[in-house]
Amino acid sequence: xxxxxxxxxxxxSLIGNEKQYVIQCLDDNWISSQGRFIEEFxxxxxxxxxxxxxxxxxxxxxxxxxxxxxLGVGPGDEVVVPTLSYVATANAVTYCGARxxxxxxxxxxxxxxxxxxxxxxxxxxxAIIAVHTYGCPADxxxxxxxxxxxxxxxxEDAAEAHGAEYRGQRAGSLGHVATFSFYGxxxxxxxxxxxxxxxxxxLAKRIRQTKGQGMDPxxxxxxxxxxxxxxxxxxxxxxxxxxxxxxxxHVRRRIEIAEEYKKQLxxxxxxxxxxxxxxxxxxxxxxxxxxxxxxxxxxxxLQEGLARAGIETRPFFYPLHxxxxxxxxxxxxxxPIAEGLAANGINLPSFAELSSDDxxxxxxxxxxxxxxRIESPLPRKPS
Ligand SMILES: *Cc1c(COP(=O)(O)O)cnc(C)c1O
Numbered sequence: 001x002x003x004x005x006x007x008x009x010x011x012x013s014l015i016g017n018e019k020q021y022v023i024q025c026l027d028d029n030w031i032s033s034q035g036r037f038i039e040e041f042x043x044x045x046x047x048x049x050x051x052x053x054x055x056x057x058x059x060x061x062x063x064x065x066x067x068x069x070x071l072g073v074g075p076g077d078e079v080v081v082p083t084l085s086y087v088a089t090a091n092a093v094t095y096c097g098a099r100x101x102x103x104x105x106x107x108x109x110x111x112x113x114x115x116x117x118x119x120x121x122x123x124x125x126x127a128i129i130a131v132h133t134y135g136c137p138a139d140x141x142x143x144x145x146x147x148x149x150x151x152x153x154x155x156e157d158a159a160e161a162h163g164a165e166y167r168g169q170r171a172g173s174l175g176h177v178a179t180f181s182f183y184g185x186x187x188x189x190x191x192x193x194x195x196x197x198x199x200x201x202x203l204a205k206r207i208r209q210t211k212g213q214g215m216d217p218x219x220x221x222x223x224x225x226x227x228x229x230x231x232x233x234x235x236x237x238x239x240x241x242x243x244x245x246x247x248x249x250h251v252r253r254r255i256e257i258a259e260e261y262k263k264q265l266x267x268x269x270x271x272x273x274x275x276x277x278x279x280x281x282x283x284x285x286x287x288x289x290x291x292x293x294x295x296x297x298x299x300x301x302l303q304e305g306l307a308r309a310g311i312e313t314r315p316f317f318y319p320l321h322x323x324x325x326x327x328x329x330x331x332x333x334x335x336p337i338a339e340g341l342a343a344n345g346i347n348l349p350s351f352a353e354l355s356s357d358d359x360x361x362x363x364x365x366x367x368x369x370x371x372x373r374i375e376s377p378l379p380r381k382p383s
Pocket of ligand 1: 059060061062085086088089131157159160180181182183192193194
């Protein structure tokens, strides 16, 4: 059998000064968690988001944990989380000894549904985590006004949304505090890495202290609070700074890829793309489609057909309420929208350097599968 080249869902694009800056860390002997790249990366990212403070950390999950700890979330508290998210969003709440409470999704943006949100708030609710799913900003206007009425904090989980905007304002500046991931598949990457952003200076101070083992910034080896080692290295920050120098390119490429898929797949029935509401800038971390449940080619058949052609895809996340570890966090609600999206959604290859030939090949493969199905239906796989 001919061995076909695999087109991955994602890969990092190290197209700028990444190598040069990493070599500089090695040459200068600054390989640990102090050094000029940490400071420069934080400063540039702060400006990129339009906020007062940006704090590097070891990964996006640690960033969420730090944000929650900084807001004082602890045992007995509840934190509202969209059920359609990566598990880290809920895990960080659990690390604090608090309980995640899940909310269903909006049908068009796939984000936390502000309409369903109100019903999940209790006197124990301390915060809401608004995830900007796959790069589309959540409805922050509605979420912030509800939160302000109830005296609840809002954390943006912007792990998937570097450069996204809501009413002209950048993700990372829309809630009380925000978190980013720089994992290898994210829009901006440091390999592993994370960032917390906030306009609240005293919150930023607490977060800095917590990520450095809790040490008093003015008194070495004096630890007034229990902290963590959640520091980023200078090497990671060197890669991050180089990535950030080309941030607009990285973001624009994701958007262009989504636009191109939409064009080339416009004739395929039963495929729904994520919305890009006019008051937002969806940065399409992953170009994703939801297959209509009644479609001739099901989601699983589409994934299998693409895999046979050497094209990697990913299913959407399982809704978190369906995981046994979070079985008790649904407050007896139903999550019909999230369940439908999760069962029928896939992520297509979406990395910045995806060539137009590969994108056209992927689109043609999808179109061809739909054409074939009309003439000679393949047997459905027994489930
Ligand atoms: C990637 C991601 C995270 C976690 O980031 P890590 O850097 O892998 O720890 C958290 N939330 C969401 C929505 C993500 O996509």
